[in-house]
Amino acid sequence: MNLKELNVVGKRIPKLDAAKKAMGRAEYIQDIKLPGMVYGKILYSRYAHANIVKMDTSRARALPGVLCVLTGDDVPKKMRMGFYKDNPPLKKGKVCSFRDEVAAVAAISPEIAKTALDMIEIQYEELPGIFDPEKAMEPDSPLVHDYHKTNVLNLPWKLHYGDVEKAEKESAFVVEERFTTQWVSHCCLGTSGAIALFDSSNNLTIYTNTQIPSLAQKDFLESLKAMGLENKRARVIKPIIGGGFGSKLDTYAYEHIAILLAHACRRPVKILFDRVEEFKAISTRQPTVIYIKQGCDKNGKLTFRDMRMVLDNGAYTSWGATTPSVMMMPITSLYRVENVRYEAKCVYTNNTYSQAMRGYGNPQATFAIESTIDMLAQKAGIDRVEMRRINRNQPGDLTPQGFKISSCGLSECIDAVEKEMDIKGPREKGVGFGIASLIHVGGGARIYKSDGCGAILKMDDYGKVDIFTGGTDMGQGLDNITAQIVAEELGLLVEDINVVHSDTDVCPWDVGAHASRSTFVAGNAALGAAKKVKAVILEEAAKTFGVSPDQIVMKARNIFVPGDAEKTMPIDKLLRKVHFSPQGKMLMADYFYDPDNENMGKDMKGNMSVTYAFGAHGVKVRVDEETGKVEVLDYVAAHDVGRAINPLLLEGQVYGGVVMGLGYALTEEVVTRDGKNMNPNFRDYKLFTAKDAVRIKAPVVETYDEYGPFGAKGIGEPGCVPTAPAVANAIYDAVGVRITTLPITPEKVLAALKEKKKRPLN
């Protein structure tokens, strides 16, 4: 815990790159042009499931301005994307979804490349498709991949702690329900893109929108190896990212295709998605079918939670198939519940495939859990806020999955929601309140073998710092967090700190901007490097001042002994003194922080995160019983953040998360018909606009986590986790209908109201 007075940490310091962005000077992938650069375009399948009978690319190849045309035949056999290695960047022989890439062109202009795509002739033989994951599990279902023998993926998502069946028998009250959640798209305003180029020795440089520079580098090196280019270098340069939200957590076909094209035509090749491609070919949030049963004793104490899920994997496998690893967190550890069981099956279909998206499975699982908590409270005759208090997590808890809860402000978050919103009070007709809580990783998440982040820090002769971090700023503000932590530790101002995070040639390794881990892990890495440099500075100052290092303070660009007016010096002067002396020193340090968290074992147990983030959301809605329309009147999002390093940016994460969660709850859905995306544009994919803006209060609960940098925990994802169940619970409170499928459209509300009127009163 660090409660001493701070000068930079805790301050509302605007984003360091905001002025550049406000002036239109920030360079995104859209804005980068390299000398000699040509343009790549991708041709996608015309069918959800079909054999490719014949392909003729001769007319495209003959078009003036076309440099090369590639098909599945040109892709090395071992070039496969995704952790399940089932996805070649260009498909050969058979297509399994509408987003299957079947050919790619490089040409001297985007227009010529597009014309060339139109000239590629492909004869398909359509096959029966399978689009419902539950049907795809049936024995007579068509197979998406014949070689896989079954549509069910071989993944380990299963756990059982305690004895669920016994606990169910002993429960006073039990509720059971089926929920479904939809595909939603990240909708980053900046579309995806990459530029690949090779040097004369076949080393690759790739400019790409990625949240995982180091893991992307590994993927690209594997591609190079498959291409016969062993022991080459792959340099990943991140331009400014126009939104991430998890969409850039895996590498995509377009990146690997850019590499193949660049290698084939020996020119820098740029592939830039248009909005339709962004909707169709960027992986969505993982959809789910959820079966849940929960029980409690007569006092409302939870006795068991039993959940089963079927996940539509789509035709290929990316991180969506691993979201059960994070769903397990709320399933086993949101509220105290001893007996838990969970099993998830990921099933191939001819639909699009899913990826990481803010919350990584947690919003889906929490929708079912928190909706049924309300149902259970009602059945048990217990107030739903009290129900949550009775079962709340508390500091020092060890959950059934082995999570060690260090700090926990869930109780205070529930209090904060009640303070800001009169949940138990009287209400007008058609108006209702809802509440839902969350647990999320807040201190890294050991999904990969390492959860680390490196940082290299150097100081110049003028008191300025360059810090090279593995962490990625994609708009959320990690550069500020890094700079504020370093400035605080070294007694400097935030403008003295230059954060470099954009290039694998100069920045150390980091597992990626995911799991709300950057403030905690990259923050601790930066802090570690700053502390090392600080120790040397203090030692040198101690020599100069003739005192011991612990008597010295660094603050506001000065280094001094408090109370002794003689012993003070600007920091930059000391740096020059240390540098320009016999056997002088430059102040530099490196630090690799890998949190003390655990990979999950075979039994899925392990302390995944060093600390956990908690929160509670309250929402007030009005439901129009004539139209079914739900209006959000008021919103409170209370979060335990450990400590707010920068409240301005923190609020931005919460507000943005909440509105993304409201879209998930109420309006957003990738509509498909037999695997085809029917709404790949902003007109038909319904995002909240400024007109729908909601009043949001974001009370911050500071629990000063002992492991966090200055006490901080992660806050990137939690804002969108409990939103949908809070809204669903409010709708029930308002008009007495329980909507179990997202999004909660007016049609669904109206249908439920109609159904309710038909039911006899009981």
Added chain:
Amino acid sequence: MTTTISFILNGDRISYEIKDHWTLLHLLREEMGLIGTKEGCGNGECGACTVIVDKLAVNSCLYLAVDADGKTVDTIEGLASTDGTLHPLQQSFVDNGGIQCGFCSPGMIMSSKALLDSNPNATEDEVKHALAGNICRCTGYVQILESVEAAKKHMSGGGQS
């Protein structure tokens, strides 16, 4: 087909030979290198390409470059003073957290400017209406609306400081 158009761009007189099918967005971004105007959808649905033509906010992706002939075009690059001082709207977006990934920001600021230039005392509903065509995925609009409100107060209360 090519045509030479003349227009005032960020206060400067410009003559440019264009192809008739070019959009204003293409002319600004791809030909003139003014990358501040963003393309988010190319269909007039996201507002990232918003510029001001004769005091009206337009989606430059739907606006033909030939139609700019004889008009006044303002882009995000023209907002700050020549000494580098940000326009009050730009400064307000910076100070109030109105910018995260920043891709929507130029369009958002230009739509706000067109509104406040014509209606300095715009109400919250008028601001929301004016920004309804500018999509932001990062902020949930809360800090964007706060940014416009703060800029409005600053601009009506004694101009630039």
